Amino acid sequence: MSDTVEQTLAKVDETYRSESRHVLATLIRLLYDFDLAEEALHEAFAAAVEQWPRDGIPANPRTWLVSAGRFKAIDVIRRRARYDASLGELAKNMETTTSETIDEDHESVEDDRLRLIFTCCHPALSPETQVPMTLREVCNLTTEEIARAFLTRPATIAQRIVRAKAKIRDARIPYEVPPPSGLQARLDNVLRVVYLVFNEGYSASSGASLTRADLSGEAIRLGRLLLELLPEPEVLGLLALMLLQESRRAARTSPDGDLILLEQQDRSLWNHAQITEGITLVERALLSRRFGPYTIQAAIAAVHAEALDAGKTDWAQIVGLYDVLIRTDPSPIIELNRAVAVGMRDGPPAGLILIENILKRGDLDNYHLAHSARAELCRRVGKIEDARVSYKRALTLAQQEPERRFLERRLAELSDPMS
C-alpha cells in the first residue's frame, strides 16, 4: 500500500471520529429513521474507504458523506420497495428532492446535533432509556460500553434502544429543537440526563471505577457540546458544576479506594485547570441573572474550590447560596446541606439543631448521609453515644462499599478516642 493511500485511509478514520455524529444527525433528519440513517452512515464511510484513495479527499467531507449516505439509503428503500409497493413512492420522492435539503451551512448542521440530543432526551421516552439513547446516538458509545458503565447486560441496553427507536418512529416523536415556548422545560430534561450520566461516573464505587470515570468524561463532553449549541445560563451552570466536582476526583479517594471528605482532601491534588474553567463559567452564568439550581450549586462548589485550605472556606457565603437554592429548588437534601454549612459557620450546636429538626419530620429518615451528618456533629459536641447510634443507623442504610468502610472507620474511632 502506497503512503498516500495509507494517508488517505488515516484521513477517513479521522473523519469518522470527528464527523460521524454530525453526519448521522443530519441523515436522521433527512431519512427520519434511526436504523436506516445508521446503515446509510456506515455505507457512506465504506464508500469513502473505496473512493477517496482513488478520487482524492473531497473538499467538504461532511457534505460528501451526507450525500453518499442519502443515496445509499435511497438504494435500500428501493430494494425494500420490491417487497412493499408503498415504499416505491417514497424512494422516488427522495430522489427528486434536490440536495437543497442537505443544508451545507454550518448552523443548520449544528442544529441537527441539537435535534438529536432533544430527541434522545424526549420526555415521552422513559428516563432509563433517555440515558442510553443519548450515550449511544450522541456520544457514539457502544451498547457494550454503556452496559459496562451501568453494570447491566448489553442485551438489556440494546433492547431499551430498540424500543426507544420504535417509539420515536411509531408515535412520531419529532426530530426538532423545541420552540422557545417549550424550550426551558425540555432543556431541563436534557440537563437532567447529562447530570445523571455524570453522577453515575462520579459516585465512588469500587469494582468498575475506571469505566465510571469515563462516564463523567462523556457527561462533560456532552455539556461542552450543549454549551456550544445552546449557550443558556443553566447549561453554563451545569458544565461548571461538573468541572468543579470533577476537579476533586484525584483527591476524594485514597489509594486503597477509601472515601476522603472535602475537609480532609489534599487540595494540591485538585485539578486547577478545571477549577479555573468552572469558576469562569459560573461567573458568566451568574451575570445572566436568569440562572437556576445548577448555577447555584456550581457557585457553592466554586466557593469550596477557592479556599486553599478547608479552614479558609467562606461558610457565610455558602450558607447564603444555600438560602437562594432552597428558594429556587426546595428539597430536604438541600436543607440538610445548608444545616451542615450553618454548623460550620456558627458552630456544631447550631447545625445539630437544624439537622435534628429535619430528621424529626421524617423526610430523610432513610437517607444515610443525614444520619452520618448528625453523627459527625454529635461527635464534635461530645455526645459520643448519640454519635454512635447515628453512625450505626447510617451504616445500615449505606449501599456503597467505600462509604460503608468510611462509616465503620468512624465508629471504630469513637470507641478508641486515642486514634
Add this chain to the structure above:
Amino acid sequence: MKYICLVYVEEKILNALPKPERKLLSDESMAYCERLQKVGQLLAASPLHPIETATTVRNRDGKASTTDGPFAETKEQLGGFLMIDVRDLNDAIRIASNFPAARIGSIEVRPLKEMGCAD
C-alpha cells in the same frame, strides 16, 4: 398522524365535584373540542358513561362470553376519548395537556396504526 387520547379520571373525584364546577369542566371541554374541530385537528371525541355501564366481551374457541364491568379495574377509569389528527407527538402532547380533564386525571396518548393491525 392520528392519535387517540384516552382520558382517565377517578370517577370518585369527578362525582365529588360540586355541580357548577362539573358543569364548568364539561362546558370547557366542549369548547376545547369545538376549537380543535375548527382547525381540523379533531376527528371524534366523547365522554363515556361511568364504568357501571361497561360490558366486557370475549370470544374463545367460538364461544362468546360477556362479563359485567370494565376490562381492568384501575384506580382511574376511562372516562372519555379524543381522536386527533396532528403533525407529531409534540402536538398531541400539547393538545392533551391543555384538555381540562388533564388537571384532575391522566391522558394516555396512543398513535393509531393506520396500515392495519398486522403491520
